[in-house]
Amino acid sequence: MVVAGFATAVAAGTGLLMLPAAKAGPGGADAVEALFTAASAVCVTGLVVVDTPSYWSGFGQAVILGLIQVGGFGIMTFASVLVMLVSHRLGLRARLRAASETKSLGLGEIRSVVVGVVKASLLIEAVIAFVLTLRFGLGYDTPWPEALWLGAFHSVSAFNNAGFALYSDSLMGFVGDPWICLPIASAVIAGGLGFPVLFELRRRWRRPRGWSLHTKIVLAASSGFLVGGTLFVTALEWGNPGTLGPLDVPGKLLAGFFQGVMPRTAGFNSVDTAEMNPATWLGMDVLMFVGGASAGTAGGIKVTTFAVLFFVIYAEVRGEASVNIFHRRLQGDVQRQALTVVLLSVAAVVGSTVVFLVFTDFSLDRSLFEVTSAFATVGLSTGITADLPAPEQLLLVALMFIGRLGPITVASALALRQRARLYDFPEERPVIG
Template identity: 45%
Template sequence: MRALMATPARYLVVAYALAVAIGSILLELPIATQAPGSGPVVDAVFTSVSAVCITGLTSVDTGTHWTPFGQTVILGLVQVGGLGIVTLATLFTVALRGRLRMSDQKAAQADAHADEPGRVRHLVGRIVRLYLLIELVVMVLLFIRFRTTYEHDVAGALWQAFFHAISGVNNAGFSTHSDNLIRYVSDLWIIGVLSLATIIGGIGYPVIFELRKAWRTPSRWTLHTRLTLFGTAGLLALGFVMFLALEWANPATIGGHGWHEKVVAAIGGTAFPRTAGFNAVDYGLVRPETLVGTQALMFIGGGSAGTAGGIKITTFLILAAAMWAEIRGESDVVIAHRSINSSTLRQALTVALSGVALVMTGAVILMLSSDLSLDLASFEATSAFATVGLSANVTPTLDPVGKVVLMVLMFVGRVGPITFATSMAMRSRYRHRRYQLPHERPIIG
């Protein structure tokens, strides 16, 4: 029974590791880099991990280090990582066999967060079609802007639109520009479209599918959809006000711009930390308070069962509701007239605390292996674990030890702390003792 429950988790870890290995080999080919010969192995592996884990952290400049072939490999890894290795593998299995084995269904169910194994094949097809459609719409919108404003030829505009659309919808944050999106800080069209792309891609397919059926009747929404939508709206509003207030007078970022440019930059400053990784300002020059606030947004992340990372909005809100219930002395945790069972609370607590532990451990190792301060080390570690991709210009300067630390954080952050732990320990989360031990209440606080 334990082996059966651990099998999907093992499949996920092996699938993602295999994709990283294939990507590393392709990026190490001489035709993948602009300079003659192959580049450093650590940069190829780091970029492959970052792409498969849809993070966007880079140890080399994506636009100048990699050739069009290398950039295409990165884009392919982002697409595979965004839709889910097992999701794509399920489609291939269906095409070859015309059916799914139970092990295939369980693996796809774990990666796609499907509740009914028998409906995995149908669900996977809908997920892929949905995200490809979103990418197409975003690409068309970006192409219009690139073609009419920035690019002189159709091929150049099409490539820029194609690259940034896939990177945006999959919340990867890779850009072909050395300054990422800083050159577009005043362009509401590009910043706005990519912000919407990252939000839609990051809220998760369960919310999108439910909105398609009942967007006019919020009373029929499930608790998951309510938490995701209201939590996303609240965090976006909070992040917008925070970024605008803290960076308004900062001459190193948006202090010298007009109010329109400041508002556009703030839109990106609140949307992109939701695990997208694009940056319209240089995060190496923002105020320390902005770094802390952005780090909190990154750690929370986006919606479940989407391309976003972090501990997820639902996890954060459930823990906040549990804390509020304890403060009020209530025995049950209730949200929107629905009670939260103890199993869900334990799972949320496990995800959050394991995330804190991983970020703290990663930050300490980064500080030991370099001369980074605590704020920069923790920012980089959080960005890696939450698969965001924002950097305070630190990642390219790290030594191999620091890059390995970020790779581990990206991989674990994408696969998921619980999934990763389950795959390693091969233990079921549903073990039940046949006896009950005596109760004791230690002093808390």
């Protein structure tokens, strides 16, 4: 049902974007352009094959914004909200659909979770939009109606980790403006933490010892990746004349922080990604592949998956029989799920990169960056997306779709059943290593 819901949203968005009213110029967008943009918006990715501010009309941009919001809420969560508005209650079927999207475990809490998701999203988006509107209007003499539109669009795009911008160079024109970069980065971080973490922080922010294991893992891992990503990008690009080199020290630090945040699956850029060092691209590949937290707007394999496998390795190296994180023991099925997600994700990225190398003339580093960005629903690009042949663009559409839903979700949708084995085979240990 989740797969069908997202597919329906992509199809509807494609149809709307193919209307002549959605295009700024004469005629309508062709099928591949409309499909790619709709999938990128619903899957909150941000990769584009056409220039968003000049190619799409106001109506087209509004459609993109709506698709981003729908994708951020989650199709099933959004449908449950509509059910609540109509009937003022949730039936069992609607609760189960919402549970599959929000990763909630208790049916009795689904209604409050769905309402909380909507309230939290709209509140954060409204605050960020207010700050951005004031900055666009007062700092850049933008007419207030246009400033309001710019603030709202970029706020929704940032919180939902979409990365769509209404400037042809993304946010490169604001590389030294903290009143633009920091609110957008804050929205990206908030969306990437996930709704369960935001709810728990709101309820128990003064009692960190009472936080759940999930919240502790997300906050610890996210902090580590944010600090590490910022230091990594800043150090490698410090003297690069195409990126941070021409900026003063405060500007370099701001741009380095901004670009360290964006691989958490938001595709904004304040410097030219195509001019970065290949070593920086490789490090950003890792950051993009890991992504943000579960049950939020971020993509990737998720920081919780990465943390689980890290502690599995740590326990194995120490010779411990069980895996413990923050004084809690992990169940075996959690470890198997994490391993499944990672291996399926690696297979998707490596296989797609091979296709790029065989059928295009782009180098390995650029191909890997583009594929990882699509799969992790990031949206950062080295500038080759628009130049790709149509089959490779459609491959990126498939990667965005799979990356948004998650490999384990797709696998479950294809074979949603569990079998209880009534017997076990004899044990035998193969040689490892």
